[in-house]
Amino acid sequence: xxxxxxxxxxxxxxxxxxxxxxxxxxxxxxxxxxxxxxxxxxxxxxxxxxxxxxxxxxxxxxxxxxxxxxxxxxxxxxxxxxxxxxxxxxxxxxxxxxxxxxxxxxxxxxxxxxxxxxxxxxxxxxxxxxxxxxxxxxxxxxxxxxxxxxxxxxxxxxxxxxxxxxxxxxxxxxxxxxxxxxxxxx
Amino acid sequence: xxxxxxxxxxxxxxxxxxxxxxxxxxxxxxxxxxxxxxxxxxxxxxxxxxxxxxxxxxxxxxxxxxxxxxxxxxxxxxxxxxxxxxxxxxxxxxxxxxxxxxxxxxxxxxxxxxxxxxxxxxxxxxxxxxxxxxxxxxxxxxxxxxxxxxxxxxxxxxxxxxxxxxxxxxxxxxxxxxxxxxxxxxxxxxxxxxxxxxxxxxxxxxxxxxxxxxxxxxxxxxxxxxxxxxxxxxxxxxxxxxxxxxxxxxxxxxxxxxxxxxxxxxxxxxxxxxxxxxxxxxxxxxxxxxxxxxxxxxxxx
Numbered sequence: 001x002x003x004x005x006x007x008x009x010x011x012x013x014x015x016x017x018x019x020x021x022x023x024x025x026x027x028x029x030x031x032x033x034x035x036x037x038x039x040x041x042x043x044x045x046x047x048x049x050x051x052x053x054x055x056x057x058x059x060x061x062x063x064x065x066x067x068x069x070x071x072x073x074x075x076x077x078x079x080x081x082x083x084x085x086x087x088x089x090x091x092x093x094x095x096x097x098x099x100x101x102x103x104x105x106x107x108x109x110x111x112x113x114x115x116x117x118x119x120x121x122x123x124x125x126x127x128x129x130x131x132x133x134x135x136x137x138x139x140x141x142x143x144x145x146x147x148x149x150x151x152x153x154x155x156x157x158x159x160x161x162x163x164x165x166x167x168x169x170x171x172x173x174x175x176x177x178x179x180x181x182x183x184x185x186x
Numbered sequence: 187x188x189x190x191x192x193x194x195x196x197x198x199x200x201x202x203x204x205x206x207x208x209x210x211x212x213x214x215x216x217x218x219x220x221x222x223x224x225x226x227x228x229x230x231x232x233x234x235x236x237x238x239x240x241x242x243x244x245x246x247x248x249x250x251x252x253x254x255x256x257x258x259x260x261x262x263x264x265x266x267x268x269x270x271x272x273x274x275x276x277x278x279x280x281x282x283x284x285x286x287x288x289x290x291x292x293x294x295x296x297x298x299x300x301x302x303x304x305x306x307x308x309x310x311x312x313x314x315x316x317x318x319x320x321x322x323x324x325x326x327x328x329x330x331x332x333x334x335x336x337x338x339x340x341x342x343x344x345x346x347x348x349x350x351x352x353x354x355x356x357x358x359x360x361x362x363x364x365x366x367x368x369x370x371x372x373x374x375x376x377x378x379x380x381x382x383x384x385x386x387x388x389x390x391x392x393x394x395x396x397x398x399x400x401x402x403x404x405x406x407x408x409x410x411x412x413x414x415x416x417x418x419x420x421x422x423x424x425x426x427x428x429x430x431x432x433x434x435x436x437x438x439x440x441x442x443x444x445x446x447x448x449x450x451x452x453x454x455x456x457x458x459x460x461x462x463x464x465x466x467x468x469x470x471x472x473x474x475x476x477x478x479x480x481x482x483x484x485x486x487x
Binding site for chain 2: 040041043044072074075076077078080081088090094097098101109110111113114115116118119122126127128130134137146147149150153154157158159160161165167168169170172173175176177179180183184
């Protein structure tokens, strides 16, 4: 087990920031482990969600924000639904991801790349353009074989479109992203 | 029966592509039940999971643009078939009750967010506003002999304080509808376990494991089909069923329906109208085994 000297590495600003942004009280967590017990992704995590909670309580900013787990949480809400102290754990995971992004972590992970490709599709088209999203993801990861095996099944179904659907307000949507970027830079 | 059910309808992005049959069947079922749907004009993406993993004000602004579109046609009650859209639209309305947060969202929008719009799922209004007993009366082609499990997925009912519908651990809405349609419903123990969500592309291995477990369980309890209410769950279990079989050495051949598709069939709508040919795992054998055309004629007579 890893021992952490909390006196020397406790980052109180980090704790305060997580609490403010998530609206959750971190000291309500008493480490029952129920979130981890129900987490479908825990096999993939480097740090399980209950330990993320403990490390966050203990102000271990760098360890928490570097965790791969943040990019493997699918927000299935099992943890939030089952916490006996009504902590919205999934919201804390979300807030930690926001902070990790701001601090420049999670850079080239496939999940983050996929999410970024998704949002760039929304920004450009107003709606998600599924084929465009896949092409964008592949161009960033080089994983050209992604789901290529589904082609013969999916093409005859008439579900795959090679052009985005047109919507009038796509500039409005693009402006939301641009304003968000400006606000974040402030 | 309340015959004046009238809602704004937000289809969501996947309805134009991978979940087109969910949209087709939802619209046709509502029409058959005299539930009026008004398309949200020029709707845009709600931001889904990726937006809220970047920032909550961005996510809520993307949703709020749509809530404003609902208000623009003079409506305050919106429904959507998709649980991810549902969660985002509801979360936006809920969080914008906080003034500081609302101001932050408004800074991203062309015009201030309308916070009066409430959003429900198609499933919720069918159960709560139309009523399962009223659905039962409309059945002309009972789903006789169909042994089905109901799979709800992770976010349709969670978190309970936000979703305010059914039970967050043991939902029954679709089980009850299927029972009313004459199907044999087997209790599905993993009804709220996650299917792997949007990791199908970036981490297919995770979806193979999680959705594989769902299919293994469906097989083990004798379900011949599953019904879902979520485009992502349906896609992982149906479109990826072959991939799952390859990855796990299994041999599943379990049709994965949207609950609206089976509801429509039982109401006498055609397979074509329900987009049955859009499913990847063919339901042909199952549908042929179910009550045939005579049943309709008997009822009609």
